[in-house]
Amino acid sequence: MKVLVATDKPFAAEAVKGIKGAIEDAGFELVLLEKYTEKQQLLDAVANVDAAIIRSDIFDKAVLDAAKNLKIVVRAGAGFDNIDLEAATANNICVMNTPGQNANAVAELAFGLIVYAVRNFYNGTSGTELLGKKLGIHAYGNVGRNVARVAKGFGMEVYAFDPFLTAEAIEAEGVKAVKSVEDLYTTCQYISLHIPATAETKNSINYALLSKMPKNALLINTARKEVINEEEIVKVMADRKDFKYVTDIMPGNHAEMAEKYADRYFSTPKKMGAQTAEANTNAGIAAADQIVDFIKNGNEKFRVNKK
Numbered sequence: 001m002k003v004l005v006a007t008d009k010p011f012a013a014e015a016v017k018g019i020k021g022a023i024e025d026a027g028f029e030l031v032l033l034e035k036y037t038e039k040q041q042l043l044d045a046v047a048n049v050d051a052a053i054i055r056s057d058i059f060d061k062a063v064l065d066a067a068k069n070l071k072i073v074v075r076a077g078a079g080f081d082n083i084d085l086e087a088a089t090a091n092n093i094c095v096m097n098t099p100g101q102n103a104n105a106v107a108e109l110a111f112g113l114i115v116y117a118v119r120n121f122y123n124g125t126s127g128t129e130l131l132g133k134k135l136g137i138h139a140y141g142n143v144g145r146n147v148a149r150v151a152k153g154f155g156m157e158v159y160a161f162d163p164f165l166t167a168e169a170i171e172a173e174g175v176k177a178v179k180s181v182e183d184l185y186t187t188c189q190y191i192s193l194h195i196p197a198t199a200e201t202k203n204s205i206n207y208a209l210l211s212k213m214p215k216n217a218l219l220i221n222t223a224r225k226e227v228i229n230e231e232e233i234v235k236v237m238a239d240r241k242d243f244k245y246v247t248d249i250m251p252g253n254h255a256e257m258a259e260k261y262a263d264r265y266f267s268t269p270k271k272m273g274a275q276t277a278e279a280n281t282n283a284g285i286a287a288a289d290q291i292v293d294f295i296k297n298g299n300e301k302f303r304v305n306k307k
Contacts, residue, residue, distance in 0.1 A: 001028040002069075003291055004049040005284075006042055006057050010034040011076075012277050015284035019053065022288035026296065039063075046070060051295065053287040054082075056271070061087035072294050074302075076283035077102050077274055078142065079224065081197050085305040094294060096302040098286040100142040105279035106248075107146035109272055110192050110222045111154075113246040117218050121266060128216070131155040136188030138181070139195040140170055143222070147192050148175050159188055185212045190220065197224035207232035210243070221247040222273045237261045248273050 003023045005011070011019070016032070023030045033045045039062075046052060046067035052059075053074050064070070064087045072094040075083060080097045088095045119127035135151045137144040140162040151158045152174065159176045161184040167177035178184045185191060191213065195201045206229040210219065217240070221228060230253050236243055237260070244264045248271055251257060257265045274283065293299040 001051070001295060002031050002049040003028050003288070004031045004033060004045055004052040005054075006033045006036070006045055006052055007055050008034075008036055008057055009055055011055070011284045012280040014277065015281040018281055018285040019288040022285055022292060026292040028292070028295075051291045053284065053291065056082055059083045059088075064088055064091050064093060067091070067093070072096065072291055074098065074287040074290050076287040079196060080304050081224070081226075083305075089306045093305075094300060094303055095305040096287075096290055096294070096300075097304055098283045098290065099302065101283035101286045102274035102279040103142035103146045105276040106143045106222050106273035107150055108276075109248060110143075110147055110220050111150050113220050113222070113248070113266070114190065114192075114218065116266065117220075117244050117246045121263070123263070132157065133190060134159060134188040134214075136160070136178075136184040136191045137175070138184060138191055138193050139223075140165055140175070141194060144192075144194045145173065147194070148173065156190075159184060181209065182212060185209050186214075189214045189216060190218045192220045193223040193227065195223050195227055197226040202226045203229040205229060205233070207235050210236045211240070213243070216242045218244045218246070221245070221249060223249075225249040225251060233257075234260075237264065 005019060020030050031049055036042055042063060043066045046063055048069055050069050051072045052070060053076055055076050059073055061084050064084060070093050074096045076098055078097055078099050080095060083095050085095055118130060132155060134157045137147055137160040140160040144160060148158045159178055160170050161178050161181055170177040178187060205227050230251050233245060234253060246266045248268050250267045254267055290302060
């Protein structure tokens, strides 16, 4: 039984050690493909393996069709839009993610971005404090819950909207539930995005929504690039001199944003949310454990595609 770890951005050495231990303790063989530069290398690597662990690597139809023996692929992280779920189902491949393993790392980065923004990017001018300010969490999943935990430590008022949770479930954790997305954006000066990129959410963070935010608004995006309507956020920035945008996913119009709004916009050079030694290790080992459990026991708890 061969398990491939295919990562163009490799796991930390400690994570690889943990993955190797989990795989070999189960009696399986680890195949390692790191820092590959050609898609053909990935196509060759998947040809005769039974399972795969990936990060942001693209597992499209071509890759999945080439993986003749593949039974399961696990994305070490929460998002899985880099995997063609329909092609996986067509090839009888189970797709899983590792929800929660990167949640604290992303939440801490979100707050690093928030503090950086409200202190005017440390440019020497007077900023503002977070105590008593209203933070809206758009999607109250694993990351959202961790953001709420950190926000409470800053003494913020925390609100959340999640169409898949009841108000009672949200408020049981000391967070104020709102009835709609519009209510969240109308109420909160700061909004932290944690929605996935789906047909419903792509381009949904638009001018109509952002223009509802109170004065001195700040949008924080550690979710996905695709959920932002990039044309319309430029319009928001142009129309509202009090609006700031900080993101962990460099937008397609980064050069324009950086040139026009350098004092109100910041993007990390690459996605950094899960880039901690701890998250790296946690997600990698969780992926390995899930593969072992699936192959030995048929456990599909974290399956994200149809059978």
